[in-house]
Amino acid sequence: MSSKGHSGPPGMGGEQVGGSSAGMAIHKSEGLVPINAQGLSTIPGLYAAGDALGSYMSGGIYTQIGSSLAGSAVQGAIAGAAAANDSLGMASKLDVSEQYLALVNQQILAPLKRERGYSPAWVTQVLQGVMIPNFVLYIKKERMMQAALAYVEELNEHHVPMLMADDLHALRLAHETENMIITAEMKLKASIMRKESRCSHYRLDCPDIDYENWQAWINISQDEKGNMVLEKQPFDSWPNFI
Secondary structure, eight states, X not given: OOOTTOOOSTTOOSOOOTTOOTTOSOTTSSXXXXXXXXXXXXXTTOBOOGGGBOOOSSTTSXXXXXXXXXXXXXXXXXXXXXXXXXXXXXXXXXXXXHHHHHHHHHHHHHHHHOSSSBOHHXXXXXXXXXXXXXXXXXXXXXXXXXXXXXXXHHIIIIIGGGBOOSSHHHHHHHHHHHHHHHHHHHHHHHHHHOOSOBTTBOBTXXXXXXXXXXXXXXXXXXXXXXXXXXEEEETTSOOSOO
């Protein structure tokens, strides 16, 4: 709890609840899965660093203030040099069809062309109402996470296709809302799969650390039908879906 007479930065004042965040994850514990020490992701030619890379540098909890920023700077320097070196020989490998570019453009602008649907702000409010309660976000148990997941899947299936925008600002918000919904689904499914408590992940129904079965990260990929696939990656190995 915050002390009387003290407040945080603008918009961040008020009472604190154990360092929890509405994002349901710690910096560096999410992002693109690296397949080597240079930050190369499972997408050929795409490197990442900082919060965009699931390097697990901070792990499940912070060790000291500033460690995340310092690590991101180092990762950026390493990934940037590796990406620049790789790019020297990639120009001839890039082959994106005009048909595919037109499809991507159509998908990006779709909310601007809808005449009926939901505003991104309203859908975001519904998502926050589902994800932020402490019994979903912070003190987890499977029954409540399954209930939250049902709401999130409903938003993804029936509200995301109806997001609408009347200007470019709202268009950005529509895509951000869609991404938040997908991320919420990923984190709920990962939290349900990890049947233990560890660092900032606490489950009331599985309160102990499981050293036998859960010395592993959870990686999420997409199968050919677009479904999420969750699998373990042992702490001492690189991912096995590459």
